[in-house]
Amino acid sequence: MSLLFEPTKGMTDKSMHYCPGCTHGIIHRLVGEVLVELGVLGKTIGVAPVGCAVLAYDYFNCDMHEAAHGRAPAVATGIKRMLPDNVVFTYQGDGDLASIGAAEIIHAAHRGENFTTIFVNNAIYGMTGGQMAPTTLIGQKATTSPYGRDKATTGMPLKVSEMLATIDGAAFVERVTVHNVAGIRKTKKAIKKAFQVQLDGKGFGIVEILSTCPTGWGQTPVESLSWLENNMIPYYPLGNFRTPEEAK
Amino acid sequence: MATEKVIMAGFGGQGIMSMGQLLTYAGMIQDKQVSWLPSYGPEMRGGTANCSVIVSDNLVGSPIITDDATASVVMNLPSLLKFEQQVIAGGNLIVNSSLIEIKAKREDINVYYVPANQIAKEIGNDKVANMVMLGAYIELTKIVSQDSIVEAMKKVFGPSKQHLVELNKEALKRGAKKVQ
Amino acid sequence: MAKILMKGNEAIAEAAIRAGCxxxxxxxxxxxxxxxxxxxKHMPKSGGVFVQAESEVAAINMVYGAAGAGFRVMTSTSSPGMALKQEGISYLVGAELPSVIVNISRGGPGLGSIQPSQSDYFQVTRGGGNGDYRIVVFAPSSIQEAVDLTIKAFDLADYYRNPVILLGDGMIGQMMEPVEFNLSKKTNxxxxxxxxxxxxxxxxPNIINSLALASEDLERHNYKLKKKYDEMEEKEVMHETYKMDDAxxxxxxxxxxxxxxxxxIDSLRESGIKAGxxxxxxLWPFPNKAFxxxxxxxxxxxxxxxxxxQMxxxxxxxxxxxxPIHFHGRPGGMIPSPEEIAExxxxxxxxxx
Incomplete structure (x- = not known):
């Protein structure tokens, strides 16, 4: 018998609470696989703040901190400064990172903190029930933008990767997607690179991952995959925005 | 049982705070109970600076001096106007007459006029005017000795400024002489 | 050891370093x-880490991270900044993380003033953060006591796995008094x-966490925390009495x-009134027994x-x-004089x- 599938040691056996069709599970697995492949799982400390991934401490098979809403980059700063030889990552959603935690992420990048941020952008607040996020698209309906997001009163969706790429301390910035297999493969590569940047001591790295929220978007899982492709990618272009060479 | 409660005041840059700290340090060297309390806030950035120093044989209670100063050492006009009032009857007021042209109003206190900046210039550095004032103050009150102030200087100034000790010592002496 | 003359704020910082911060x-x-x-200036010399955070909010969360990683950690602030730290303080308690938080308080409400005030009593003893929690609050009245209590705070924080607050005010922070540094005997x-x-x-995996979605779990956690508060109330009360015998x-x-x-009190006694x-x-635990x-x-x-x-x-x-209980208070950064209190x-x- 040949082995076709094996769960990664980077994750625990705990069954996840994520909604059907949500791509958080895929992203968790990619992070777990990368930590194992890089051989750093045993020295990794993750930080997951409030949001859909608040229970990530149950899923990752490494030391974990749950953190206050938006504050993961500050918590990670405290850990990494004291344990510079360990691997530290934050796992944050878009409401968390781009709204309430905007100051923390900008200044962690600004100081060039040597940790890695996995930024899951699904254009909505999932955990609290589908409210508008800074990343919600124009016209997109959310429970707090019931008539569709209006640029005149709520501004344009925030492009986090582009913004952080303007900061010298951000060594690695890349936007990827997990709505199809090719995208998932590229996402894993980007995550691996971002952790490698940390292992090389080159400074702050962030991977922004476009992700689905069928429940929050009011769509079936399949619909949500194509909605991501047709609506999010045109506004949030995929690609690398910064590499360590540029960071110099 | 002596307790000296002195307010030292002037404008920023006159060395008011360090004059107070040297007195406090000297008191500590002589095993007295001491406290040093600065004014802090916008007045720190320019304007008038003052500090309250208590040197006592007893435990210091409140470090604040409110209308019960045994002495005021004032180095500019606004300080005279403000702190002449705070001295108790029979207390001492030492006025830097180089910069303050008017006379004190009170008649129930001992007022001494010391041309501190002029004396400082005579011995070579305008900046030691504060030490001239301090010299006068400790000569009048005998709360600490000149030697203790000099010892405090050695600790407070740090090794890079030891060459200034002699000049400051001279300033103390000249200040003392002025009120003898 | 010879005494040295130090400003309150600097003495607290030096005490923290000597306590192994x-x-x-x-x-x-x-x-x-x-x-x-x-x-x-001094942390790098002792092999420690100093970070100027982007806000008080970030600072207390850095404390959360470093404390969770097992290190002795301190932050300091003044009243409006303490208000911003309350979120993080609640998390520190919930996740049972030791830390020392210094509040050199000033007048309020709002931006208030920068002069000494004691209007943060509620904020430090009642908790501005959410949830049921208690924190030992030290209120030194001299620089020497500030030093001694800072050193003690680190031990208590580690022992209870709970933050400890040192509450001073602008005067404690700014004044200079002679101090010496006496390290406590290594507690076990x-x-x-x-x-x-x-x-x-x-x-x-070790998990630092204050979330417990099941009510039964959170209730159990609160009972566990309460046991610690009970022990603090039993063991950690400190107070001083002065001329109380015939007051x-x-x-x-x-x-x-x-x-x-x-x-x-001294002047009252001179005029024949026996005051103590x-x-x-x-401030918490409050010295009820003294009463x-x-x-x-x-x-x-x-x-x-x-x-x-407030107290x-x-x-x-x-x-x-x-x-019967009477009150005399001066708010806003005003300091009462001995005369008005005696009056x-x-x-x-x-x-x-």
Whole structure:
């Protein structure tokens, strides 16, 4: 018998609470696989703040901190400064990172903190029930933008990767997607690179991952995959925005 | 049982705070109970600076001096106007007459006029005017000795400024002489 | 060891370093700036870490991270900044993380003033953060006591796995007094086996967390925390009494105000009024016992605070309705004089006769 599938040691056996069709599970697995492949799982400390991934401490098979809403980059700063030889990552959603935690992420990048941020952008607040996020698209309906997001009163969706790429301390910035297999493969590569940047001591790295929220978007899982492709990618272009060479 | 409660005041840059700290340090060297309390806030950035120093044989209670100063050492006009009032009857007021042209109003206190900046210039550095004032103050009150102030200087100034000790010592002496 | 003359803020910082503080995270705010400045200068020399955070909010969360990783950590701030830290303080308690938080308080509400004030009593003893929690609060009245309590705070924090607050005010922060640094005897503190330092594949993951979605779990957690608070109440109360034996009027004051009150008591006694002082050193746990021991000669209590009356609530609880309680307070950064306190006491004693 040949082995076709094996769960990664980077994750625990705990069954996840994520909604059907949500791509958080895929992203968790990619992070777990990368930590194992890089051989750093045993020295990794993750930080997951409030949001859909608040229970990530149950899923990752490494030391974990749950953190206050938006504050993961500050918590990670405290850990990494004291344990510079360990691997530290934050796992944050878009409401968390781009709204309430905007100051923390900008200044962690600004100081060039040597940790890695996995930024899951699904254009909505999932955990609290589908409210508008800074990343919600124009016209997109959310429970707090019931008539569709209006640029005149709520501004344009925030492009986090582009913004952080303007900061010298951000060594690695890349936007990827997990709505199809090719995208998932590229996402894993980007995550691996971002952790490698940390292992090389080159400074702050962030991977922004476009992700689905069928429940929050009011769509079936399949619909949500194509909605991501047709609506999010045109506004949030995929690609690398910064590499360590540029960071110099 | 002596307790000296002195307010030292002037404008920023006159060395008011360090004059107070040297007195406090000297008191500590002589095993007295001491406290040093600065004014802090916008007045720190320019304007008038003052500090309250208590040197006592007893435990210091409140470090604040409110209308019960045994002495005021004032180095500019606004300080005279403000702190002449705070001295108790029979207390001492030492006025830097180089910069303050008017006379004190009170008649129930001992007022001494010391041309501190002029004396400082005579011995070579305008900046030691504060030490001239301090010299006068400790000569009048005998709360600490000149030697203790000099010892405090050695600790407070740090090794890079030891060459200034002699000049400051001279300033103390000249200040003392002025009120003898 | 010879005494040295130090500013309160700097002495607190030096005491922290000597107590083995590994890292400091802070943000500028008057009148505590000498603490981060001293740390920035001296932490690197002792192999420690100093980070100026982007806000008080970030600073307390850096504390959360470093404390969770098992290090001795401190932050300092002043009143409005303390308000911003409350979120993180609640998380520190919930996740049972030791840390030392210094609040050199100033007048409020709002931006208020930068002058000394005691209007943060509620904020530090009642908790501005969410949830049921208690924190030991030290309120030193001299620089030496600030030093001693800072050192003690680190041990208590580690022992209880709970933050400890050191509450001073602008005067404690800014004044200079002689101090010496006496390190406490090494207490037998448990190893921080819960710290997130990486599993190295040898143990189950350690998790620093304050979330418990199941109500039963959270209730159990709160009972566990309560046990610690009970132990703190039993073991950690500190207070000082002054001339209490035959007191006809008992003044209650802490920190800076207690020094001024002592002067008032001395002058009252000179004029034939027998006054005494209860000075809480821990604001929580509050020295209730001291109030049970008030002598039979006492007719009334006078609470003196640099606020509109906050500690007075705890005095009322401790007094259990036995004696009439009066209040004298100066808010907004104004400091009461010994004369006005004595005057108030005379009024009360005169009225009682």
């Amino acid at each position: 590994d890292c400091f995270f802070g943000y500028p705010i008057t009148p505590q700036n000498e603490v981060p400045e001293y740390m920035a 503190l448990p190893k921080k086996e819960w710290a997130t330092t990486g599993t190295n594949g040898k143990r189950k 006809e009027i008992v003044l209650v004051a802490y920190g800076t105000t207690s020094r001024i009150t002592k002067n008032a 002082l209860i000075r809480p050193i821990t 049970n021991e008030i002598p039979k000669t006492t007719k009334s209590i006078l609470v003196v605070e640099m606020s509109m009356g 007075i609530d705890d005095v009322k609880i401790a007094n259990e309705g036995r004696l 108030k006491a005379k009024e009360i004693v005169g009225g009682a006769k």
